Amino acid sequence: MRPKRSRKISAPPSIQGFAPIEQRAIEEPCIWLNWDEFEALRLADYLDLAQEEAAGRMEVSRPTFGRILKSARNKVARALVESRCMGVAGGVVSLDMAWLRCFSCGHLEKHDESMVEGNECPSCGEPKLRLLAGDLTSEEVL
Ligand SMILES: [Zn+2]
Structure with a gap:
């Protein structure tokens, strides 16, 4: 299978x-x-961007974007209708800037010299900040 x-x-x-x-x-x-x-979902339904523009931002073709969006909407609908929990993780993605995410409270912070991995989270104080940057595989975004 093609990666x-x-x-x-x-x-x-x-x-x-x-x-x-x-x-x-x-x-x-x-x-x-x-x-x-x-x-x-964030681009098309939250920010209400046209699919053409949203596809451009994700650097995928318009039909590929349409397939990703359809799958996302289907999963959200299934979670709501079937009363299921919904996890947000996985996928082969590339971040256009570096972020730190607190794995204790979920706080997000843009990464710079003053804020690095392992620092105390500015929101909850736990030293659980983890760097998210560049190309991530499904394991890394879990
Ligand atoms: Zn935190």
Whole structure:
């Protein structure tokens, strides 16, 4: 199988997933949304960009963007309708700038000289900041 080309991501998700309020639903396996699918939803449905522009930002063709978006919308709809938890992780993506994400509270911070991996999180104080930069594989974004 041909390796998937990485999709450009401007803003990594600050969360690792959602769960329904009802505890019973936690028993069901989660539906996993890839980072590129999260980005497609952010661009097309949150920022309301035209698909042509959104595809350009992710550096994929318009039809490829359409497929990513359709898959993302389908997963979100399934999670809502089937009362499933939804994880946000995985996918072959490329970040256009470096970020630090706190793996304790989900806080996102742009990476610079004053803020590096291992620093205390400015939001929760835990030393759980992890660098997210460049090309990431599915394992790295989990
Ligand atoms: Zn934190």
